[in-house]
Amino acid sequence: MKRRMASARAWLEDRTGLPGAIEQFLDEKIPASSGWHQVFGSLALFLFLTQAFTGILLAFNYAPTPGEAYNSLRYILTEVTGGRLIRGLHHWGASMMITVVVLHMIQVFVFGAYKKPRETTWLLGVALLLLTLTYGLTGYLLPWDNRAYWGTVVTTKIAGSAPVVGQYMTRLLGAAKGVGVVTFARFYSVHVLLLPPVTMLLILAHVYLVRRHGVTPQPGDEALPKKPFYPVQVFKDTVAIFIAFAILFTLAVAAKVPLEQLADPTDTTYIPRPEWYFLFLFQTLKLFEGPLEVVGSTVLPGLAVLALAAVPFIDRGTMVKVTRRTVAISFVVLAGIGWSGLTAAAVMTTPREAVAQVDYSAPTDWIQLSPEEMAGIAYFREESCASCHYTGSSLGPDLTRTAIHKDAAWMIRHFRQPAAVRPGSTMPPVRLDDAQLNSLAAFLLKLTPENASALANAPDFAVRGALVYQQGHCAACHMVNGVGMKVGPALNGLSRRQTRSWVDEHFDNPQKLSPGSIMPPYRFSEADKRNLTAYLFALPE
């Protein structure tokens, strides 16, 4: 066996030279001081490859045009096996990659590894940082939900406000007439066609230069023998990669990445916020007002990038031990404080979500239910039915299969006197009135094994809103999802016709806003009104 491996290796070496090249690569001699602080470069490369991998997988199920993009992403999240995980990895991988690239830069900066002859390595690193940020900026638009759309509106406006080049930037971004199909096509092409090959080329050049000049030695390394890159440093890199990957995987599984409603360019109430790593820029912008705004939006960030690129040409001192680099360390600490302060200020001034949002990254089968059936979910929850009736329970039967062989009349008799209909039943009677029992039965009739989890997702505000709708007998005049009367207007599509504040005010005094309306005023509590309006706005059109 060993002999066969050796001869296979010899054959490959003779025909390609690959085994020798790998050996040479792994045997690269690095300074004795190398160690854990140098893992960030490999880590950034690993994260780039992971992003490429998950990105390609997403593209297999993604339609890159507005509208279709949103629907296909919903398909990935709610129907494709493992789709949620892959999207989670790609989303959190982006944040992690930016973090790691910045940590890599901080390490190089603090250790003075940009000094002669490594200035070009540093410049390529600055370029790679900008590329990483551009991935984040362009990828942000691709879900085409409200967050993506409005975030990009702000981005393109900022680019357009740049002195002299502003209008050309706007045209380049395809946003001359606002964010639209052209903007989307440009952002998508940049994200998947332009950036990946450029990044790969720059990474190759960056690694080539690292090899050409060798890993930066620290003062004192001259006296010590060099050590090989493999296996000790490779092991340290691998451990770091494993830890980072474990964090990434946990985030992808546990931290939900929401999908908001489809981008709505007419939604005037939406307050866009950038991704967390751009919040400091967002906050900086607020410090400058009026004609000075351009300073915060383009001049300062531009100067900051120039300063970063100029670092090796400004600091031309000789290499000193990292513990003596007080100026560099102070720089990093000050920048860190500035960044954290701005980010914290931005986070703290984020307005609390005033209106309940529907999470479209989960199935939303509940929006197809009638208000009566939705109110049934409210009673189902209030009566804690699920504490005995859940799949696999021995206390009560699985209710997802009752609709097949029981009708509403049977269910209502059973709710009132469980043991009378089913002798031996230990279920306590459900103390609700006729209308409420009807609702509960209506909901249970809609329950199937396929949609049970999707209906369990119904957000509380919608269930409560439907309850208010049902108790207010709104269906006596209005229609929702095809159920109800046509005396008043059908309420599907209300969000397209009116604003929330209009609807809220309309409940208090219908005739003021719709003269001639026969709708009586409704004095709902604030919470009821909020839930009802949010529910009506979540309805499909």
Add this chain to the structure above:
Amino acid sequence: MEELESATPGAAAASSRRGFFQIGILGLGAAISAALGLPALAYLLMPPKTRAQASWIDLGDVDRFAAGSPVEVAFRRTRTDAWKVISEKDTAWVVKRADGGITAFGPQCTHLGCAYHWDDGRHEFVCPCHSSLFRIDGTVISGPAPRPLDRYQTKLENGKLMLGRLETPNARQA
């Protein structure tokens, strides 16, 4: 070889240290590859969950059909293609049998998929392409058609005719 290693304990320790690093690199690498590769395989190879959808279409009062005279009924049905819901026109030939039962045939000849029609005079379904002829119960009289006309699932609900899936012989076997 063994003697040599025991003679130089330092070399043996270095070699086992090297082995530890190598196994560590391979093990962690394999764990990461599996955690990325297995979900990727599931993502690409497992069937997507399909959302349950109402598949019965209301064709209206069953009383409007007269026994013995087939009627072509057009309707719209929605079909889901991954993230797209497509609404398309479809038709069915509805036949009320003498016993009052209803049969609904798919609109395509079972030979090569041409649209056939009902010939009132001959009391037969006639395919214009290759002259296949079918009886009112869908069975083949003559021509190249290999099998009787395909049927939709049907059911009656409160006097209304409800149309379900078109059952082709393949679906029937499955």
